[in-house]
Amino acid sequence: MITLHHLSDSRSQRILWLLEELGVPYEVVRYERDAQTRFAPIELAAIHPLGKSPVIVDNGTVIAKSGAIVDYLAQLYGKGVLTPPQNSAAYWEHQQWMHFAEGSAMLPFLLGLYCGKLGEAVAPLQPRIAGEMDKMLGYLNQALEGKDWIMGDRLSAADFMLSFIGEIAASSTGLGSYPHIAAYLKRIHARPAFKRALKAGGPYIFAASSTDA
Ligand SMILES: N[C@@H](CCC(=O)N[C@@H](CS)C(=O)NCC(=O)O)C(=O)O
Missing domain, CATH: 3.40.30.10 (Glutaredoxin)
Structure with missing residues (x-):
């Protein structure tokens, strides 16, 4: 169990x-x-x-x-x-999305969270943090255009990793500038599971x- x-x-x-x-x-x-x-x-x-x-x-x-x-x-x-078949091109693309979630996308959000506690002292860093958030979300948003799931029309392991990126973005930056992530998150939250x-x-x-x- x-x-x-x-x-x-x-x-x-x-x-x-x-x-x-x-x-x-x-x-x-x-x-x-x-x-x-x-x-x-x-x-x-x-x-x-x-x-x-x-x-x-x-x-x-x-x-x-x-x-x-x-x-x-x-x-x-x-x-x-x-998961796509081992060593296919799709397998490596899928690996990239698996690692992107925690390895790249989460970092600016965590920085924003911690730096947010420092008040004015952190002002010089804020544009960089906001820029990195936008880079990560813009990349994901573009990748989701015209697709239901990150690898196309089938749910894959990477979607579970990316779900939290959509959620943390929705609760911090908002998803107004990232309509494909917003639609993706809606699809995720609508699933019976x-x-x-x-x-x-x-x-x-x-x-x-x-x-x-
Ligand atoms: N990169 C790790 C992050 C684990 C992590 O930081 N978990 C947070 C919750 S989202 C936690 O346990 N925070 C409580 C704490 O640090 O005391 C993962 O993906 O599992």
């Missing part, structure tokens, strides 16, 4: 969504963020030394980092439908507009 250690309002939601799409048996252990610091509770460090979420445990194997978890679940339980994931994980601030979940 797969156990997901799930932190409220976090990237772990993408794993819940994936588990629901896969239809595999799993259990969720829920953790709440500290109301003041927004940090995870110390109990998560007993599962993995980083003390962050998501983490899964499957038959004694502990995996942290959402990219590794998505890869693991897609390969072991995805019956080949969530995404709605089931919301029920399994509890309130999720980044899908607040998906009210009927």
Whole structure:
């Protein structure tokens, strides 16, 4: 049985969504963020030394980092439908999107979050941060033009990684300048499996507009 250690309002939601799409048996252990610091509770460090979420445990194997978890679940339980054939051109394009989410796109958003706490002191950095956010979102927006999913007409593992980028952007910069990401996020949030994931994980601030979940 797969156990997901799930932190409220976090990237772990993408794993819940994936588990629901896969239809595999799993259990969720829920953790709440500290109301003041927004940090995870110390109990998560007993599962993995980083003390962050998501983490899964499957038959004694502990995996942290959402990219590794998505890869693991897609390969072991995805019956080949969530990843393009190994070593095809599509496989490497898909790999690029898998890594883009946490390796590139998240950085300016995290910088914005932390620097935002410094007030005026950070003003000289703000244009650079905003420029990097726009670069990441502009790139993703263009890639999604004319497509339902990042690899075309079929949902793939990379879509689970990219869902959180759309959500964090919607809640910070807004998606007014990125209509293809906005439409993509709507498609994601409309999926029955995404709605089931919301029920399994509890309130999720980044899908607040998906009210009927
Ligand atoms: N790159 C990691 C990031 C993990 C991460 O930073 N998780 C956040 C939630 S989105 C967390 O646990 N924050 C609470 C804390 O740092 O105490 C991943 O993709 O899994």
